[in-house]
Amino acid sequence: MKKNFIFIFSCLLFIFSVTACKNNSEIQNSNTSNGDELTNKTRIKKEKELLLVSFTILEDIVRNIVGDEFKVESITKPGMEVHGYQVTPSDLVRGSKAIIFIQNGFGFELWADKFVSNLNVEKITIANNLEPMFISEDIYKGKPNPHAWISPKRGILYVDILLEELSNLDPENREKFKKNAQSFKNKIQKIDEDFSLFLNTLPKSKRYLVSCEGAFSYLTNDYGLKEAYLWPVNAESQITPKRMAKVINLVNEKQIPAVFCESTVNSESQESVAKETGAFFGGNLYVDSLSKKNGPAESYLEMLEYNLGIIKNGFNASLKN
Ligand SMILES: [Zn+2]
Structure with a gap:
């Protein structure tokens, strides 16, 4: 008797869930009958769709464009070194769930080609639409410098390139993405203008940016600085x-007032340069990765503002002496 009861109860439960599912799909269908059926199907499907990117800066830029239309996740975490990152099994699992993998390119993600070759995923490479600057030293001589996002002026190009690619991926949201991108670009432009205004106040002979990694070529090129x-x-x-x-x-020769390093490497060597020359050690700039939570550069805009603030303070502090 008891068994029978459990059987009937299970059947009722099954029928109820089927009905519930049916009701659910009817709700979805009734929505589609009001509009474009394909559009609505895309929306329902998209709730699960993942855009996977290679590093945190790109994650933030992409999120600023797509808003909450997609899930956006980065393979490398805040604070991590990106160039020589070692892919983990869990990255491959995430990769298998993604509909697209977005990378910087210009040889930045040394691990990305192998990573993508293991997956059945489309790829967007920003560098395919950017003019490269080339590294002039060592084994990297003649290779493109990957760090274009460091310059606010190129950051605006990143937004334009991604807007086009993401709109092609999701044409129904083209207008929304366009609006988001424009408001994001306006904020980058404000930082661009502030930095240009500051640089105009510096004596021309002092306009050097000395860093640990040669990651600032685009910034120095775009703002009339020299790089070391x-x-x-x-x-x-x-x-x-x-x-x-x-x-x-x-x-020593150019009496450069301040030197800098960056957040994902050890700054000891640059501090030694400062000690040796009497230049001011201005601190660590964010280059390849955003800061961890509650750090000073949790977003791309914060990163640009923070970097330019560190550069300004470095020069101001040293030029006062
Ligand atoms: Zn780098």
């Missing part, structure tokens, strides 16, 4: 006596 660094790319973040001596000589 301890090593060309973080994947090779070893300081040799020759490189160190070269930077020390330059700082």
